[in-house]
Amino acid sequence: MSVSHRPYTLVAELTYRCPLRCVYCSNPLDYAGHADALDTAGWISVFRAAEDLGVVQLNLTGGEPLLRDDLEPLIEEARKLDLYTNLITSGIPLARERLARFRQLGLDNVQLSIQDVEPAASDRIAGLRSFERKLEVARWVKELGFPLTMNTVLHRDNLDHVEEIVALAERLSADRLGLANTQYLGWALLNRQALLPSRDQLARARVVAAAARDRLRGRMEVLFVFPDYYTDLPKACMDGWGRRFIVVSPDGLALPCHLAHTLPGVTFENVRDRPLGEIWEGSSGFNAFRGEAWMPEPCRSCDRRAIDFGGCRCQAFHLAGDAALTDPACSLSPHHALVERARADAESPAVSPSLTYRSRAAVVPQ
Amino acid sequence: MIATDAKPRLAAKARLRFDRKTSRYLLLYPERGLELNATAADVARLCTGEHTVAAIVDQLVEKYADRPREVIERETLAFLAALADRALLQDTT
Ligand SMILES: C[S@@+](CC[C@H](N)C(=O)[O-])C[C@H]1O[C@@H](n2cnc3c(N)ncnc32)[C@H](O)[C@@H]1O
Ligand code: SF4
Ligand code: SF4
Numbered sequence: 001m002s003v004s005h006r007p008y009t010l011v012a013e014l015t016y017r018c019p020l021r022c023v024y025c026s027n028p029l030d031y032a033g034h035a036d037a038l039d040t041a042g043w044i045s046v047f048r049a050a051e052d053l054g055v056v057q058l059n060l061t062g063g064e065p066l067l068r069d070d071l072e073p074l075i076e077e078a079r080k081l082d083l084y085t086n087l088i089t090s091g092i093p094l095a096r097e098r099l100a101r102f103r104q105l106g107l108d109n110v111q112l113s114i115q116d117v118e119p120a121a122s123d124r125i126a127g128l129r130s131f132e133r134k135l136e137v138a139r140w141v142k143e144l145g146f147p148l149t150m151n152t153v154l155h156r157d158n159l160d161h162v163e164e165i166v167a168l169a170e171r172l173s174a175d176r177l178g179l180a181n182t183q184y185l186g187w188a189l190l191n192r193q194a195l196l197p198s199r200d201q202l203a204r205a206r207v208v209a210a211a212a213r214d215r216l217r218g219r220m221e222v223l224f225v226f227p228d229y230y231t232d233l234p235k236a237c238m239d240g241w242g243r244r245f246i247v248v249s250p251d252g253l254a255l256p257c258h259l260a261h262t263l264p265g266v267t268f269e270n271v272r273d274r275p276l277g278e279i280w281e282g283s284s285g286f287n288a289f290r291g292e293a294w295m296p297e298p299c300r301s302c303d304r305r306a307i308d309f310g311g312c313r314c315q316a317f318h319l320a321g322d323a324a325l326t327d328p329a330c331s332l333s334p335h336h337a338l339v340e341r342a343r344a345d346a347e348s349p350a351v352s353p354s355l356t357y358r359s360r361a362a363v364v365p366q
Numbered sequence: 367m368i369a370t371d372a373k374p375r376l377a378a379k380a381r382l383r384f385d386r387k388t389s390r391y392l393l394l395y396p397e398r399g400l401e402l403n404a405t406a407a408d409v410a411r412l413c414t415g416e417h418t419v420a421a422i423v424d425q426l427v428e429k430y431a432d433r434p435r436e437v438i439e440r441e442t443l444a445f446l447a448a449l450a451d452r453a454l455l456q457d458t459t
Contacts, residue, residue, distance in 0.1 A: 006387060008399070056383060056385065056399060059397075084383070084395070084399075086396050086397070147377070149396050175377070175453065217451065218451065
């Protein structure tokens with residue numbers, strides 16, 4: 001196997017179920033149609049196969065991974081495989097005793113999402129009263145000796161609170177703070193009008209985040225991810241298709257990214273039907289956008305193609321209708337006007353648009 | 367820069383792992399990893415909070431007898447600074 005095709009990270013989406021209903025949730029709109037198909041043994045064999053391919057990082061995520069009652073044996077196995085295991089969670093539902101067991105079993109890091117700094121604002125985005133319980137979970141995480149990553153997804157309603165978000169992370173003694181600007185896919189794309197910030201708002205938040213990063217250097221890692229809607233350059237989504245990440249969805253599909261199965265015409269295979277190594281190496285889905293052969297102009301002749309790999313395939317499809325196009329976030333894309341128009345709308349928001357909460361109900365087509 | 371009498375210790379979030387694919391050590395932390403060369407791996411392994419920077423350099427000088435002490439010391443300090451910058455070292459005083 002060529003070294004460039006070694007996966008480093010397995011993203012295990014253990015379930016799409018979740019008690020929260022975040023308006024920015026990156027899960028697919030039809031998540032409710034994807035049942036939990038892998039049992040404990042199924043996931044364990046995925047972990048083993050992934051480690052064999054070279055994976056060293058494991059993200060336990062979803063949906064809400066805490067809804068799986070077999071997290072304990074999964075963490076235990078991950079530790080046996082010497083994987084660096086990160087639990088990515090809303091913190092709900094959780095008891096302190098369970099978290100203590102995770103610690104004993106060798107879980108490495110807890111990444112807790114907190115929506116905002118005030119209970120009302122946070123709960124409004126989450127669609128569930130949860131803020132106070134999240135703070136309590138954060139305290140347990142530190143008391144039990146885990147490193148804590150706090151993650152806050154940024155959007156129009158909380159970008160002016162970055163200073164307070166940093167202060168909250170400091171109060172909770174977080175080791176890392178992810179200030180992750182919303183990626184406009186999944187439910188976030190549905191709610192884009194309500195969530196997309198203005199350029200000024202972002203510029204101000206960036207200054208605050210940079211100051212916090214410098215001030216806290218060496219104590220807390222502060223990451224501010226600027227949104228691709230405002231950079232005119234696309235992100236190197238997933239570090240390139242089929243290069244470093246394997247996502248396995250709750251129903252067992254092995255995917256290059258967490259929304260790849262929303263792309264029509266690309267076939268993905270199930271870990272219950274074929275060994276993971278074969279899927280990674282040889283499946284048409286993983287090879288669909290690997291390398292440069294698939295690239296259209298302007299990417300094909302662009303100097304940045306080895307840096308950003310043409311951007312995000314899901315964004316190309318969900319904005320411009322074809323996954324094999326240049327990401328519309330790129331200013332060279334013939335579809336860049338789609339992004340410019342969304343930005344213009346964000347400068348002069350009409351009446352404040354209503355929020356669509358994540359739910360299992362059939363969803364308005366995009 | 368880190369003082370030579372400090373006793374560096376890896377942060378709780380960092381973990382060393384041998385990588386079968388490359389026969390090198392990886393220093394893993396949330397969502398990231400650093401691939402270490404042989405000297406860096408030795409330094410990382412000695413970051414237990416028990417050894418001073420000077421003592422770590424001494425050990426490396428002994429192990430890599432063919433390399434000048436100044437070079438080893440410079441590399442060690444640079445590596446420790448890189449770790450500190452990423453918040454991968456705990457308070458060392
Ligand atoms: C889909 S969630 C699943 C884990 C857990 N339910 C949680 O929210 O923490 C995984 C991570 O992605 C983040 N996230 C969700 N939607 C996002 C979006 N549209 N853009 C950026 N990050 C997002 C969450 O904050 C969380 O850190
Ligand atoms: S982002 Fe919110 S709704 Fe989506 S899985 Fe995480 S907690 Fe649940
Ligand atoms: S044209 Fe393609 S390769 Fe060039 S910057 Fe835009 S997306 Fe990246």
